[in-house]
Amino acid sequence: MTAQASRLAEGGRWDIITANHAVAHAARLARVQVVPAYPITPQTTIVEYLADFIERGELDARYIRVESEHSAMAAAIGASTVGARAFTATASQGLLLMHEVLHWAVGARLPIGMAVVNRAVGPPWSIHVDHQDAISQRDTGWLQLFVSSNQEALDSVLMMYKVAESPDVLLPFMVCLDGFVLSHTYAPVNIPDQGDVDSFLPPYDPPHWRMDPDAPITYGNLVMPDQLYMEMRWSIDRASRAAKDRLKEISTEFAEKFGRYHGSAIYERWSQDSDYLMVASGTLASEAEVAIEELRREGESVGLVKIRLYRPFPGEEITELAAGKKGIIVVDRSVSFGHGGPLASDLRASLYHAEDRPPVVGFIAGLGGRDVRVRDLKAIFRSAKRKISEGVDRVSYWYGLKVREVGE
């Protein structure tokens, strides 16, 4: 299936809307039943649109105007424990405040849906995009999918509910979209018909457990070291891995039904016939796609790998594509202080066991919303190519600093 999948199957209606509006439509079409809502820039308009849908009678859901993001996630957890489909949205500090209960949602195996509108983390205050907020939740067990267009944001919420609610997954998911670059930018979006979505995404019916007075159970009480705590953690790890397979199937099913394919765990282009691969997530990756088109016209041999699913990590998929390449260039929009870019680190770890593993050059760019343009990505590629030929290998390079990097 290619990016230019057939549009013949498309129904729905077209509108020119922001990604936040598209996400709200997705939640409406998914018939979410409980929406705990708390405002934070640049997410706020998602929960505003949902309030409108509910008050206009276009969505039959309970809307809880919670007093914090911690409570937003706790309320989503509560709703999911009784078998309701829950949805919320947040960004930045809000996501960080949720951190404790993000773990709880995973441990209780609740397939809650959330939109994370990526925004930098303070201080200093910045409302603009980077991925530090979501990447900092990497080890919570949430399925994390990064999108790079308004349409992909809408479609991914629908697909990820289906992935998350699969009996062998049962994990919560976050669809991550770049603040302002997507959240507040208008683009043409196809809004599917409710009937088509209903036939794609059945109502949530928990197959594992729920809070039910007719079948009382105690969930989450104390577990001793010689009991099954480790096994429960193992089952989460296994479920996370299964999510990758489910996404593959469900992306194909979605494409057949709606005529749109955005990739699965990854989206790749020109990866087969290229000497180099550029790897990125979110809108950086779609910007890279444009940069690579130009580079290829200028005679460079480079392909694109867009990491859509960050957890579970598509290590095998990338390893397969990386075989025989001269080098991999990874552009991270976040940083693991003291250890470089998280995507680059994860990718290197995945490649370690590959027989034919190319060098990986990592760059950190675009933090706090700093613009990364096509010409920047082309410069990153050329710089990486030079570094690879000179055998320079460092954890990550910072691109575009206004002060000179020490030792550069």
Place this chain on the structure above:
Amino acid sequence: MPITMKDLRRAGKFVMPGNAACPGCGALVAFKLVSKVLGKDAVYVIPACCTSVIQGPYPKSGFRVPVFNMAFAAAASTAAGMAAGLAALGRGNVRVVAWAGDGGTYDIGIQALSGAAERGDDVLYICYNNEAYMNTGIQRSGATPPKAWTKTTPTGKAEMKKNMPLIVAAHGASYVATASIGYPFDLVNKVAKARDKRGFRYIEILSTCPTGWNYPVNKTIELARLAVDTYVWPLYEVEDGKLRITMRPKRRPLREYLAPQRRFAHLTEEDVRALERAFMDRWEALEKLEAAGRIFV
């Protein structure tokens, strides 16, 4: 019709033997009474607190009601989500109960509690108050009374405690009450009243704690009565904005309540007098509130 002993005997039994409560645990007595009144159509969310342990370790449970164990700060918010979920699924008949200790209510959980109370979420919030962080081994909370020894107040707590039920009442909750396991019929009838109302209801139950208060285990009920009789723990309810004191016992000297508890063993005569004055001040404030009529609006 008020609940009688006969009703309680006939009611279901939701706490099993073999649970992990300390001997003489007041919280367990409270849970038994509450669960009997609420019956089968109830789900419970329990944040970190003694009851996280009392219910017993995985894979068994001493409770025959649905229980979701939750993070410390999130009892009220989780319960709010459950209530919304049940309403969305057409199961509005099921009561959602947040069952939390005083740490999870007065301190770490107060934000979520305040939010749920202000919104009027359809939740029955029960704080069983044993006046300190007992599950972590006796550290002071916002509910610890002045002068009481805890491991973080080794010479006695310097401050007064929060007036939590009145804080909740000031939110305009649909029902607020205090109760004591020493006066079980007052307690169960308040729970029944709360059960039959909708919106945010709050009941705080003084739950005597032999482990944390350091008294002989056979005095659990006696001390729970004495707390009321010495005016340390006034019993009242707030309904339709009006506060009503539900029990006016003949006042006993504070010393009778303090003496069996080693957490107060270091108190001087002067301390006891000061404490008595502090509790009487609070009692008199309650009487003024009662006389004022509809004030929690």
